[in-house]
Amino acid sequence: MEFRGSPEFSHKQKDRVGVLITNLGTPDTPTPPALRTYLREFLSDPRVVEVPRLLWWLILNGVILRLRPRRSAAAYKTVWTDRGSPLLFYTEDQAAALQQVLRQQHGDDVIVRFAMRYGQPSIAERLQQLFDEGARKLVVLPLYPQYCAATTASTFDALARDFTKRRWLPELRFINHYHDYEPYIEACADSISRFWNEHGKPDKLILSYHGVPKKFLLKGDPYHCECHKTSRLIAARLGLDKSEYMTTFQSRFGREEWLTPYTDETLKALPAQGTKNVHVVCPGFAADCLETIEEIGEENRAYFIEAGGEGYAYIPALNAEPQHIQALASLINRTVQDWLPLTHDEEQRARLAQQLGQQPATPKAHE
Ligand SMILES: C=CC1=C(C)c2cc3[nH]c(cc4nc(cc5[nH]c(cc1n2)c(C)c5CCC(=O)O)C(CCC(=O)O)=C4C)c(C)c3C=C
């Protein structure tokens, strides 16, 4: 086998730091054929579906890929925009905003790109671009605040698979999770506070995370605990007591038991227990997508109202909000501080911004 090298390399070329942010990926179009391609790649990943391969191949090809593409395409059509899939364009906006912030701090020593674990733009394509642009050091930030093997480890698998084909590997730092990183918690809590200033405070705040099979938790995946910790820290910053918030899990797939309580069943049950006004927020989603806009924004609203609920609102994901981008920039700066030191001036400016109540550009200590 021939390893891919960098024959164009010149000693005059400046070493740069590449930042690759990633998310899950989305179909190219909201049509059954595009959904079939997307779902085949996604659901063939053994990190996502832990069922014996032969059995799963039969179920996937015999049942799921015959039925689900049509149903999912119809759901995707309801969220599709002129810029395509929300997950894709929000991630693109996040990369552009992050590039701007990091360029201000480090000049063109840093290059930010985004990639998707499934579909386009692929991790392999964007890695090649970064290496062609002179990145010899690489930091990868999967935009999953809570670690899960199905998402975070699967992203690492894709990176590692690409590296097996290369001659010259970059120095690598991989951000595993940031579920308790203070600037991220503050960005979530402040976004909720702003929403409440405008729309009032509900009886209960539901913090809904993407579910996974319960067996993942039993086999040692920290995802469930990290979701609960995120909720606890956000609630603490908002000054909520235990009766004012709840952690639930959404987007169940298949027949086996997933993490509970389920978001949909919770929302169907709450009105009868006297909770008539809820706001739902999804801190595990860095960008709005099908699972937030359609499932939480529409489908679950209908369940709650049909069950006798009176007030329901979905609080949008952080997307490319400045405070989110600052939190991600701080996370990256913390990870690469010996590669890209912040100058004394930049640190002073960040501290001043913080004192003035703006968003800090430097990381703060957290538990
Ligand atoms: C935020 C983290 C996510 C985890 C954990 C996760 C686990 C997981 N997902 C499925 C199956 C599906 N997920 C789908 C969409 C989807 N999932 C996430 C994130 C996580 N998934 C996102 C951001 C999205 C939206 C993508 C978009 O294009 O907007 C879908 C596709 C949609 C559909 O057909 O319903 C499936 C299928 C499993 C099985 C799983 C854990 C094992």
Ligand SMILES: [Fe+2]
């Ligand atoms: Fe999912």
Ligand SMILES: [Fe+2]
């Ligand atoms: Fe737990």
